[in-house]
Amino acid sequence: MKKIICFYLLTFMVVSQVSGQLQFFKNADFEKIADAHETIATVPFLAKVNLLPEQMDTISTGELANLEKSEGESIQKAIYAWFLQKQEKGKLSVAIQAPLVSNARLEASGIDHKNYLAYSPTELARILGVDAVVMGYYETNQPKAWQQKNGDCEHKxxxxxxxxxxxxxxxxxxxxxxxxxxxxxxxxxxxxNEEIIQALMKKVSKRMAYTKI
Known part of the structure; x- marks a missing residue:
């Protein structure tokens, strides 16, 4: 019980520190560089899942790895959906490659979520055949794949x-x-995750060179 209470206190502290705070960097030449771009792609995000101690007791190392893989792919698809939504409304200056295509090309080159950081963005872009690559890291204590697996049971x-x-x-x-x-x-x-990405991307859309406001 003491461990569970500590987990929730830590979660509350972290939420208080990061929620609403945006750390943002934009290349001064982004607009100029983006003018020459035609297609971009996103790779599965690296994901870190934080579960309660009682939940960790019910999941193996392999299952946790698969859970994190699912979360990373879910974020990739959610980001794609956000860009696609902009594209369909005529508010995107580039095309966004479908995750199905991106992941197939990565897999054909022997690249997955375990080793893609060994490749430079330039190498990944060449394999994907795009002008820019979206990539990153995602951390959550409410993994959607876990909720889908366990529904409304006590493990949620x-x-x-x-x-x-x-x-x-x-x-x-x-x-x-x-x-x-x-x-x-x-x-x-x-x-x-789609709603989470929508909320996060809304904060930066006006500063994205690809987005037509």
Whole structure:
């Protein structure tokens, strides 16, 4: 019980520190570089899942790894959906490659979530055949894949969840960092990753060179 209380206190402290705070970097030449871009792609995000001690007792190391893989792919799809939504409304200056295509090309080159950091953004972009690559890190204590697996059972966390995202876009030609932001959001445990990404991306859309306002 003491461990569980400590976990919730730590979660509350982290949520208080990161929720609403946005750390944002934008390359001074982003607009100029983006003018030459036609297609971008996002790779599965690296994900870290924080579970309660009692939940950790019911999951193996392999299952946790698969859970984190699922969360990373879910964020990839949610980001794609956000860009696609902008594209369909005529508010995106580039095309966004479908995750199905991106992941198939990565897999064909022997690249997955375990080793893709061994490749430079330029190498990944060449394999994907795009002008820029979206990649990053995602951390949550309310994994959606866990909730889908366990439904409303006792293993599901209660109350507010924490989602923290580190999001970067790299130029394919020279690997230059174009945009980087880190933000946290407190979300109710029933909030899907799509809603979390929508909330996070809304904060930076006006500063994205690809987005037509």
């Amino acid at each position: 966390n209660e109350g507010t969840g924490l989602a923290v995202i580190n999001f970067s876009i790299f130029n394919a030609e020279d690997g230059e960092l174009l945009v980087k932001f880190r933000n946290g959001i407190a979300a109710q445990n029933e909030s899907p």
